[in-house]
Amino acid sequence: MAKHSRLETLAAIKSIGLVPVFYKPEAEKVCRIAAACAEGGAKVVEFTNRGDRAIDVFKELAYYRDEKLPELIIGAGSVSDGSTAAMYIAAGADFIVSPILDRETALLCNKRKIPYSPGCGSATEIHNAHELGVEICKIFPGAQVGGPAFAKAIKAPMPWTELMPTGGVSPTDExxxxxxxxxxxxxxxxxxxxxxxxxxxxxxxKLTEKAAEIIRKISEIRARL
Structure with a gap:
C-alpha cells in the first residue's frame, strides 16, 4: 500500500514543483536514480510502466523506499487501466499517472485515497477528471496540446484547476x-x-545537481509571480 497519504503526496508535488519521470529496466539503477533525485530535493518521482515486467522493478523501488528512503514519494506512470493501477497500488505506489483519462482508474484511486493524474488535452477532459475526484490533471502531451498557452487559457475560466504538464517542459530558464x-x-x-x-x-x-538547480529556478520564478 501507499506509504504517503493522498494529501501529503499532493502537497509535496505542488510544493516542490518538479516530478522526475523515468524508466530503466534495472532495479538498482532505478533506486539510485530515485535517490539522486531525492538528494537534490525532488522527492516525488514517477516510474513509468513501459517495459516488460516493469512491475517487478517497481516493487524493488518500493522496497528500497520503505527500507532506505522513507521520505521518497513514488508514483507509477503510463498506467492506462484499472487493473494495472491496482497492481501498482498493491505494490506500494503513492500516486498513479496516466496518458489518458480512464474512469475505472479514477474511481479505483479515489476509493483507495491515491492521487490520480490523468492525461488531459481539453477543458472537457479536465472537467470530467474533476468530476471523478482528480486534484492535479496532467497536460499530455504538453507541447502538442498547446504548451504554456493552453495552461493559461484553461486557468482563465477555470482558475481552480491544478495542472502538471509532461512532455514539452525543458529544464531551461525560458x-x-x-x-x-x-x-x-x-x-x-x-x-x-x-x-x-x-x-x-x-x-x-550530475542528476542530483540538476534536480536541485531546477527546483531552485522554480522557486525563484514563483517568488516573482
Missing amino acids: SLEEWFSAGIAAAGIGSKLIKGSFTSEEEYE
Missing part, C-alpha cells in the same frame, strides 16, 4: 518561466532531465 507563469502546479520532466547510461557515479551526482 521553458520553466513560460510554464509556471502560465499557472501550472508542477512539471513532469523525463528524458531532458534523466538521461545517460548511469554507469558512473558522476552521472548520479
Whole structure:
C-alpha cells in the first residue's frame, strides 16, 4: 500500500514543483536514480510502466523506499487501466499517472485515497477528471496540446484547476518561466532531465545537481509571480 497519504503526496508535488519521470529496466539503477533525485530535493518521482515486467522493478523501488528512503514519494506512470493501477497500488505506489483519462482508474484511486493524474488535452477532459475526484490533471502531451498557452487559457475560466504538464517542459530558464507563469502546479520532466547510461557515479551526482538547480529556478520564478 501507499506509504504517503493522498494529501501529503499532493502537497509535496505542488510544493516542490518538479516530478522526475523515468524508466530503466534495472532495479538498482532505478533506486539510485530515485535517490539522486531525492538528494537534490525532488522527492516525488514517477516510474513509468513501459517495459516488460516493469512491475517487478517497481516493487524493488518500493522496497528500497520503505527500507532506505522513507521520505521518497513514488508514483507509477503510463498506467492506462484499472487493473494495472491496482497492481501498482498493491505494490506500494503513492500516486498513479496516466496518458489518458480512464474512469475505472479514477474511481479505483479515489476509493483507495491515491492521487490520480490523468492525461488531459481539453477543458472537457479536465472537467470530467474533476468530476471523478482528480486534484492535479496532467497536460499530455504538453507541447502538442498547446504548451504554456493552453495552461493559461484553461486557468482563465477555470482558475481552480491544478495542472502538471509532461512532455514539452525543458529544464531551461525560458521553458520553466513560460510554464509556471502560465499557472501550472508542477512539471513532469523525463528524458531532458534523466538521461545517460548511469554507469558512473558522476552521472548520479550530475542528476542530483540538476534536480536541485531546477527546483531552485522554480522557486525563484514563483517568488516573482
